[in-house]
Amino acid sequence: MSTPDPVSALSVWLALESPTHHAPGVNGMMDLVAAEVEGLPIAVERIPGRDGLGDSLILRAGLATGAPGVAVMSHLDTVHPVGTSARDLPVRVEGDRLYGPGVYDMKGGAYLALQAFKQVALAGTAKRPLVFLFTPDEEIGSPTTRGLIEEIGRKSAAVLITEPAREGGKIVTARKGVGRFEVKLEGRPAHSGARHADGRSAIREAAHQILAIEGLTDYARGLTTTVALMGGGTAANVIPQHAWFSVDLRVATAADGAVLESQILGLAPKDPDVRISVTGGMNRPPYEKSPEGAALFETAKRIAAGIGFELQDCPMTGGGSDGNFTAALGVPTLDGLGIDGEGAHTLSEHALISSIAPRQALIKGLLETV
Numbered sequence: 001m002s003t004p005d006p007v008s009a010l011s012v013w014l015a016l017e018s019p020t021h022h023a024p025g026v027n028g029m030m031d032l033v034a035a036e037v038e039g040l041p042i043a044v045e046r047i048p049g050r051d052g053l054g055d056s057l058i059l060r061a062g063l064a065t066g067a068p069g070v071a072v073m074s075h076l077d078t079v080h081p082v083g084t085s086a087r088d089l090p091v092r093v094e095g096d097r098l099y100g101p102g103v104y105d106m107k108g109g110a111y112l113a114l115q116a117f118k119q120v121a122l123a124g125t126a127k128r129p130l131v132f133l134f135t136p137d138e139e140i141g142s143p144t145t146r147g148l149i150e151e152i153g154r155k156s157a158a159v160l161i162t163e164p165a166r167e168g169g170k171i172v173t174a175r176k177g178v179g180r181f182e183v184k185l186e187g188r189p190a191h192s193g194a195r196h197a198d199g200r201s202a203i204r205e206a207a208h209q210i211l212a213i214e215g216l217t218d219y220a221r222g223l224t225t226t227v228a229l230m231g232g233g234t235a236a237n238v239i240p241q242h243a244w245f246s247v248d249l250r251v252a253t254a255a256d257g258a259v260l261e262s263q264i265l266g267l268a269p270k271d272p273d274v275r276i277s278v279t280g281g282m283n284r285p286p287y288e289k290s291p292e293g294a295a296l297f298e299t300a301k302r303i304a305a306g307i308g309f310e311l312q313d314c315p316m317t318g319g320g321s322d323g324n325f326t327a328a329l330g331v332p333t334l335d336g337l338g339i340d341g342e343g344a345h346t347l348s349e350h351a352l353i354s355s356i357a358p359r360q361a362l363i364k365g366l367l368e369t370v
């Protein structure tokens with residue numbers, strides 16, 4: 001198969017900006033993927049987007065035996081707003097580095113995995129059904145695609161996620177679970193000079209609650225809580241009636257997820273005259289390393305050794321991905337199989353061009369071996 005130069009082909013993907021909430025850009029990415037597989041022995045199914053978000057795309061190849069397949073999953077949305085490439089992060093090559101919005105997280109990984117998928121489909125070397133799912137909304141927690149991810153996951157013997165590689169090419173075999181909450185407090189307003197004693201400050205109550213929630217952090221247990229957004233009040237001389245804040249929760253185990261979720265949802269006010277309401281919950285369950293996941297990692301290590309590099313995994317990472325959904329179903333999942341580089345979600349985001357060929361070969365090997 002003649003493949004175009006990967007850097008110029010990937011640069012076309014980067015030039016098409018696709019922040020999650022810009023459906024035309026995300027759908028343009030789905031068009032580029034569909035165009036790539038035209039005329040190949042690959043079936044394409046497009047699922048229209050919902051809630052103003054972009055479409056999903058499913059590619060199928062390999063054996064149509066109905067046996068559990070191998071699934072690759074990539075998201076084509078990015079965090080960078082439209083205009084980022086014109087202003088702050090132009091698509092460019094500097095030595096081994098390819099810069100551009102989303103090149104590392106994760107258009108580079110999606111691109112190289114697609115090339116591997118095409119190679120295996122053309123060569124007819126798959127032992128199982130192969131599925132490739134492209135999604136439009138991972139960066140906001142996959143609200144419209146979780147069902148699809150889990151449905152494909154349940155039918156799979158292994159799931160390969162093309163999120164970025166870590167620190168010199170390490171892959172991801174465990175991720176913390178993520179919870180998100182919004183806490184709203186309502187007290188009683190009063191003039192801060194004339195009627196101070198009548199007021200019940202929602203902000204003072206929020207301060208107590210925030211310290212208590214932040215105090216739940218336990219690094220040894222892999223548990224963190226973060227209040228990163230807050231607000232409240234109406235004027236400098238009014239006892240505030242309203243206040244609100246967000247909670248970001250990370251847990252290493254499903255058990256901790258359940259305990260912390262009920263603890264945060266059940267927050268009780270210190271001041272009985274202030275009402276607290278909490279919404280939210282666990283968004284992504286923890287992705288814990290299972291024996292089956294460890295065996296899949298050993299297979300990947302053997303394939304990498306054959307290609308000529310030593311594959312390592314990194315310690316449990318705090319960041320969630322769609323791999324959390326499939327791993328929590330008990331499906332062996334490898335993540336961080338995407339491109340190597342640095343600077344995800346920043347204006348210095350770049351990928352290492354030299355990582356494309358070996359990572360593509362690793363995914364090809366997994367698609368032919370599992």
Ligand SMILES: [Zn+2]
Nearest residue numbers: 105106138163
């Ligand atoms: Zn990502």
